[in-house]
Amino acid sequence: MxxxxxxxxxxxxxxxxxxxxxxxxxxxxxxxxxxxxxxxxxxxxxxxxxxxxxxxxxxxxxxxxxxxxxxxxxxxxxxxxxxxxxxxxxxxxxxxxxxxxxxxxxxxxxxxxxxxxxxxxxxxxxxxxxxxxxxxxxxxxxxxxxxxxxxxxxxxxxxxxxxxxxxxxxxxxxxxxxxxxxxxxxxxxxxxxxxxxxxxxxxxxxxxxxxxxxxxxxxxxxxxxxxxxxxxDAPDRNSPFKSPDDVSKRIAGHILDFFQREIEIGRLPKELLPIQSGVGNIPNAVLEGLDAGPFKNLTAFTEVIQDGMLKMLKSGTLKVASATAFSLSPDGIKEFDTNIDLYRDKIILRQQDISNHPELARRLGIIAMNGLIEADIYGNVNSTHIMGTRMMNGIGGSGDFARNGYLSIFVSPSTAKNGAISSIVPMVSHVDHTEHDVKIIVTEQGLADLRGLSPRQRAHAIISNCAHPDFKPALMDYYERALHSGRGQHTPHLLEEALSWHCRYEQTGRM
Missing domain, CATH: 3.40.1080.10 (Glutaconate Coenzyme A-transferase)
Structure with missing residues (x-):
């Protein structure tokens, strides 16, 4: 027995x-x-x-x-x-x-x-x-x-x-x-x-x-x-899954369109490459979009199995998911327990020094999708600190995959705090992922593909495609004045203004 x-x-x-x-x-x-x-x-x-x-x-x-x-x-x-x-x-x-x-x-x-x-x-x-x-x-x-x-x-x-x-x-x-x-x-x-x-x-x-x-x-x-x-005899504690809002759906739409273009160009196979997805509303929206699209026989090599991945495994969009843990809503836990015989052959749970291993992320060619708090106009990403000093959660596994994966995609709404904060800023107040590791930035406004671009080209791509219209003119004005400041044109900055947006928010409540 x-x-x-x-x-x-x-x-x-x-x-x-x-x-x-x-x-x-x-x-x-x-x-x-x-x-x-x-x-x-x-x-x-x-x-x-x-x-x-x-x-x-x-x-x-x-x-x-x-x-x-x-x-x-x-x-x-x-x-x-x-x-x-x-x-x-x-x-x-x-x-x-x-x-x-x-x-x-x-x-x-x-x-x-x-x-x-x-x-x-x-x-x-x-x-x-x-x-x-x-x-x-x-x-x-x-x-x-x-x-x-x-x-x-x-x-x-x-x-x-x-x-x-x-x-x-x-x-x-x-x-x-x-x-x-x-x-x-x-x-x-x-x-x-x-x-x-x-x-x-x-x-x-x-x-x-x-x-x-x-x-x-x-x-x-x-x-x-x-x-x-x-x-x-106690359940795991997880939050109810929220249906993707309009912003999340728009971000997901930009990513799915990008995948389709990469397939047409021949840079991605039609089954994509193994997916790594952070936890949250936007990643689940991407997973729902993948499940509703033309994709089949996808794989995941990630940290957590979310509700969206269960749906994909059940529908056949996803054929296998490797992770180190579950992160399911109460409804997701109920679905998993009810159909565990179906899922147990398609899910593999590993220790995190394997699920997040840089050697494996590089070998498998991971498509990494993670959230950001803010990105600057040159592609540096802050995913941990609020206004440079206050810890939110931590870097988690995003750096494991961003530096070593085939594609590192960072996502965020273009604004926060009801429009008071821009997620795209002149200079990030804390750096977790440098411009060298960030390949794609996506907001509901659009997608900036940073591969092969110089710093000045990245600035144009990020401001034009990802910044909210309320902040786009100010970002472009900062960049243009920095470009002509005489300080150097490779990565133009106005040091006396680089963090002024954050200072202004702390003083007035708006950037």
């Missing part, structure tokens, strides 16, 4: 007798996490994060900090963003000293930007290497959600993998949350690769197609490391 069948017929998801003896309450497990610990937690875009122990730990921290003495804080490393039940509750009690590598929680964001929490923003593909190399220090405890434990102690991964493999290998001690709400039929959908190594011992990763399986279905876990097992 397969472990999936055993789990479905058993009152417990824990089939390993030695680990059944280590079942404790969430409060008991939380008491095992010491002050100042480096804790690696599972979770990626609101999927597969621990649901019970973080809340119990937050209650413990609140009590201890009320009693006075040295503040109780820990350092948290994850795969990416998690959910209020983890980031939110621990940030609320001021229980996080350091957070990495990506977050999207509003309480965390507030504490980061007020200087009350340290935050390190890494490319997601590099986090595992940083941990293995010792750059982050020693990991004391790993807190990992799984869908089940097999008789030999190996772990059935949950709805995300993220950095779980590395955390289990690196941690001195491990706490497992076994979540019976996760579908038992997730078993077999994962592909855990144990062939990575640090320089100079690296070997090529033998993956040449998004459908390739190169690893194992299960996470290896030393039983002696496991100090506690907590049983839970």
């Amino acid at each position: 397969k472990s999936e069948e055993k789990i479905m017929s058993s009152p417990s998801r824990i089939l390993c007798e030695r680990l059944r003896q280590r079942i404790v309450s969430a409060d008991e497990a939380a008491a095992m996490i010491p002050r100042g610990a480096n804790v690696g937690m599972s979770g990626f875009t609101g999927a597969g994060y621990p649901k019970a122990v973080p809340g119990a730990l937050a209650n413990r921290i609140r009590t201890l900090n009320t009693e006075g003495g040295q503040p109780f804080r820990i350092n948290i490393w994850t795969g990416a963003s998690t959910a209020p039940e983890l980031d939110g509750v621990l940030a609320e009690v001021d229980g996080i000293e350091m957070r990495l590598p990506f977050q999207s929680d509003p309480i965390c964001r507030d504490r980061i930007n007020s200087g009350k929490m340290e935050y390190v923003d890494y490319h997601l593909s590099e986090v595992s290497q940083y941990a293995w190399s010792g750059f982050l220090g020693k990991m004391d405890i790993a807190l990992i959600e799984v869908a089940g434990i097999r008789e030999d102690g190996s772990l059935i991964p949950s709805s995300s993998i993220g950095n779980n493999k590395t955390w289990i290998e690196q941690a001195d001690k491990i706490i497992l949350e076994v979540n019976s709400r996760q579908n038992a039929k997730l078993e077999g959908m994962h592909d855990i690769y144990y062939g990575t190594a640090l320089p100079p011992n690296r070997k090529p990763i033998m993956l040449t197609d998004p459908a390739d399986r190169i690893g194992e279905h299960y996470l290896s876990c030393p039983i002696d490391k496991v100090i506690a097992v907590v049983e839970t």
Whole structure:
């Protein structure tokens, strides 16, 4: 009998007798996490994060900090963003000293930007290497959600993998949350690769197609490391999917027209190339447009499976999707659970140092589509900071794909804050993706193809095609005056005005 069948017929998801003896309450497990610990937690875009122990730990921290003495804080490393039940509750009690590598929680964001929490923003593909190399220090405890434990102690991964493999290998001690709400039929959908190594011992990763399986279905876990097992029954926390608005549809339309032209020219095959898509309304609009178009037998090599990808897999537009996690709405989760037998043969979940690996992005020729906060007239992109200083979420995996993919497409509405802010500015207030890595910029106004263009040619393309009409004359005026300023004409700038738009917004509320 397969472990999936055993789990479905058993009152417990824990089939390993030695680990059944280590079942404790969430409060008991939380008491095992010491002050100042480096804790690696599972979770990626609101999927597969621990649901019970973080809340119990937050209650413990609140009590201890009320009693006075040295503040109780820990350092948290994850795969990416998690959910209020983890980031939110621990940030609320001021229980996080350091957070990495990506977050999207509003309480965390507030504490980061007020200087009350340290935050390190890494490319997601590099986090595992940083941990293995010792750059982050020693990991004391790993807190990992799984869908089940097999008789030999190996772990059935949950709805995300993220950095779980590395955390289990690196941690001195491990706490497992076994979540019976996760579908038992997730078993077999994962592909855990144990062939990575640090320089100079690296070997090529033998993956040449998004459908390739190169690893194992299960996470290896030393039983002696496991100090506690907590049983839970709680859903992943994800937001309802919003139907694409008119702006998102227009952006999607520009991208789809671009794909068609590239196919006609012969620079893309009719099946396109593997798609990577960030999370959000605009990416889902692009996915819906692809599903409604003439495209068939597409593939995805990305970070997350969104609602739009489920629709594409079901319709046959998308034949396979490789990712490290799900990011589904409640309706999407219901659809996945109802039709999991269809999806399990078309979805592969990998650890994030494989799903985001630069070697694979370059080899596969990824078409990367990610969001931006602002772009400047020469093609530099800021995707993380508001007005240059305030962290939004983090760079995530966008840099992994932008620099190494075949096409790097950045998308955004042309304005924000009801027209008070232009997404196209003279100079970005923070740079995450330089002009050398950005190939396409798209707003609802149009698409600027920057390939093969000099800085001055890029400026004309971006201002003409992507800027909102309310800001286009001012942008062109800035460029023309910079061009004739005598400071140099390769990348013309007026240094005294380059960030004046941001200053004006902070002073008046409008750029």
